[in-house]
Amino acid sequence: MGNNQALVRTLLDRHGRTYAEDCGIQLADRPAPLYQLLVLATLLSTRIRAGVAVAAARELFAAGYRTPQTMEAASWQNRVDALGRGHYRRYDERTSTMLGTGARLCLERWRGDLRRLHREANGDLAALRRLLTEFPGIGPTGADIFLREVQAVWSDVRPYTDRRMTSGARRLGLPAAPDALAGLVTGRDFSRLASALVRVSLGEAPAESLVKTAGAR
The missing domain is CATH 1.10.340.30 (Hypothetical protein; domain 2)
Known part of the structure; x- marks a missing residue:
C-alpha cells in the first residue's frame, strides 16, 4: 500500500490535472x-x-x-x-x-x-x-469521459472507473478495482487520479518513469 501511495502521489504531482481544468x-x-x-x-x-x-x-x-x-x-x-x-x-x-x-x-x-x-x-x-x-x-466513451470528470462534484458517482483508467492502473501496477483505487486518494482527488491514469493509458504519461521516480522517494 505504501508503494502504491507513493506512486499515486508522483502521478498526481506530474499529471494530476483534469481535462476540465486543462480547458479552463x-x-x-x-x-x-x-x-x-x-x-x-x-x-x-x-x-x-x-x-x-x-x-x-x-x-x-x-x-x-x-x-x-x-x-x-x-x-x-x-x-x-x-x-x-x-x-x-x-x-x-x-x-x-x-x-x-x-x-x-x-x-x-x-x-x-x-x-x-x-x-x-x-x-x-x-x-x-x-x-x-x-x-x-455522447456514446459510451463520451459518457465515461463526463462521469470520470463530474465525479469531482457528483459524489454519488464516485468512485467511477472505466477501461481507460483500468488500463492505466495496470500499466503502473496499481489495483484496478474502483474501491481499491479510491482508497489511495481522498475525496475529489479521485477525479484527478482518473485523468492521470487516462494519460498513462494514452501514453502521455510514461509509466516506467513514474514508477522509477516513485521508488526513489
Whole structure:
C-alpha cells in the first residue's frame, strides 16, 4: 500500500490535472460548468488527440458559447469557425451540428440544467449513463469521459472507473478495482487520479518513469 501511495502521489504531482481544468472549466455543481463539461466530453469522444479537443473547447468558450443558450444561438458557421481555431477541422462541420442539437435538447428537456438529469437518474448509474448518451455525440466513451470528470462534484458517482483508467492502473501496477483505487486518494482527488491514469493509458504519461521516480522517494 505504501508503494502504491507513493506512486499515486508522483502521478498526481506530474499529471494530476483534469481535462476540465486543462480547458479552463471551473467545475462545480452548477448549470454552466456542467454544460461546458458536456461540450468537452463531446469533443473528446471523437478519434482526435485530447489536446486538440481541449483547444477546441477553449475556443468555443472564448467565443462566448459557455451555456446551452449561447451555443444554440450561435450560428452553425460560427461554431465551425471556433472549432477550426482549435484545429478541430476533421470533424468540425458534423460537430457543430451536434453541439447545436445537443444544446437544444439540454434546453428543451432539462431547461438548461444538467442537475435535473442527475436528479432524474436518482442514484442509478446505468440510468445516468443512458440519459447522457441521448445527447448527440455522447456514446459510451463520451459518457465515461463526463462521469470520470463530474465525479469531482457528483459524489454519488464516485468512485467511477472505466477501461481507460483500468488500463492505466495496470500499466503502473496499481489495483484496478474502483474501491481499491479510491482508497489511495481522498475525496475529489479521485477525479484527478482518473485523468492521470487516462494519460498513462494514452501514453502521455510514461509509466516506467513514474514508477522509477516513485521508488526513489
